[in-house]
Amino acid sequence: MATQHDEPTVDISAEHKDLTFRLELGDALAGAALLAFAVTFWVLGADIDDGGGYGVGAATFPRGIALLLGIGALVLLANGLVHLFGPPSGHLVTIGRPLHVIAGMGLMLAFAPAMRHLGYYPTMGVFLAALLWVADCRRPLHILAYVAGFLLFSKIVFEMILSIPLP
């Protein structure tokens, strides 16, 4: 892992497979993303019907907030860039097991579209089994038991007791 004295910008440790980078790089990336977000809201805000532009209209509040967020994001970005090219501050960001995290994000992102097409029970069954596997639960019988238990819980509590239909 990188130390304060010998600190690369990004380091993927082979031993722990952790992704470590300087906070300044994270600040620059987050600042750029938030700046883009604020600029998008500012630009799209120009198309909002503001009632002729007199007084405080529908666009005033979002554009005002977008402007302030843009300034804040710019400060974060500039601060990050200035420190990135300067001496290391020693503040590091570590993402442990990035492949597990990406797999988890992928499963979550796929859940809603899959539920729309396949329905709740098959989607939840596959999702839960896969997430348990990603989270290091590697005994198939245990996974089966947890999935079956959760689906039964959904059926009894949500569909039968609370009368909430699941697609």
Next chain:
Amino acid sequence: MIDGFLAGLSAFSSWQVMAGLLGGVVIGYVVGALPGLSAGVGMALLIPFTFGLDPVVSVVMLVSLYMASEYSGAIPAILMNTPGEPSSAITALDGYPMRERGEAGEALTLSILGSAVGSIISTLLLIFTVMWMTKIALAFGPTEYFALAVLGLSLISTLAGHSILRGFIALLFGLLLTTVGADPVDGVMRYVFTDNLLGGFPFIAALIGLFALSEVLRMLESPGDRVTPLKELPGLTAQFGLLKPHAGNLVRSTFIGYILGVIPGAGATIASITAYSVQKRLSKSPETFGKGNPEGVVAAETANNACMPGALAPMLALGIPGKASTAVLVGALAIQGVRPGPLIFTQHPEIPYSIYIALLVGMPFMVLLGLFGSRLWVRLTTIPASVVTGIVAATCLLGTYSESNDIFAIGVAVGFGIVGYLLSKVDIEPAPIVLALVLGYMMESNFRRSLVMSGDDMGVFLREPISAICLVLAAVIFVAPLIQNLLTWRRRRGERDIRPGVETEVSR
């Protein structure tokens, strides 16, 4: 009043009322503990079963459900960083770090006892001040609500972590997200890229994403076979003793919760945030807030439960439901032919007094259930992290869907989860985003309504006394930490000038 109490007590002599009370508490525990299901949803689901019941049984059952679910939202907040109720998000800030230290039992004990004290004192306040407090509630118009929202946002400095800049960025990010959907005054559509966003981002989905799903991603970073160490809870009597050092905190948070509960629309989340912020400012160790300080758990839980009897004041005395749960209660009473308002105290005295008695009698039952239950629920923390990760994610996705019956809400929760996870990596915390999501709409809508009513006169905010006081307080709260930071920076610079050879770390 005595006659009313006698009428209420005689109603409580029936076994059906006691069964309704106990049934309401148990159902409330389950509803509150399930993420996505709020007290209002639970009460609405129960109403069809109350059609054939006596009005007193019906109202006692619904009120005890309301009371229990306001508390039980803290259980998943502490054990899984998944707030069962929106107001429990503040409890999670310190409750979850306590659980990670193996102090889940202590956190659960403090939350149930704090809730009990808040609820009982607040109920007594309700009994004696119901008419007087409703006058305060009526004094709140758009100008005052705007000022109250600004005062709430000024508490950002206590939720921002160690960097005010990052706190403000999170706050502004949240505020910008609240502008998506129909504009609150003219109904003009803003940033609506899909019909699902007509009403803006679903709040519960955003909350579940920011707190719970982002935590699921964090849990995936570590090996799944780890188990949290669990400290043993003391005996039942000693459990009560845990509350001893928090007497002042309890009283303050109860009053904050009760007063904010009376104001229609303010709600338990704002009460929790306010009590938490006040306690952090008065604490001897404010730097440990957000890292598992029990004072934070006590403040948040006491205030959010004290809020509930407060919310009943305008409903009973004026027939004004201040929040979704009390609106459901008004509907349930209307079905039974009872109309809340000033006449309820003379025409149906058994109803308000049964509610008071239900709150006072139901709480000890709830405490016993909570104290014994906490010994059982803490065992959940001994389950391997891999299983907890999977079950928490599945429960959150199911809860998000069931809250709105909309698959789109699941996508929103996942989106907020990923964004919350990535932002937390650069020390931008989710709490200020949640604060903005709670207060953004309230602030903008009342700001614009005030200006419409005053003919675009900005001076209106300083002419109304309640509004002026709130805005001055907000300005002081905003500026104080900045001055404090400036003084600290100057002191450090002075020390560095005196000892030029010593390298000091740059404060971020």
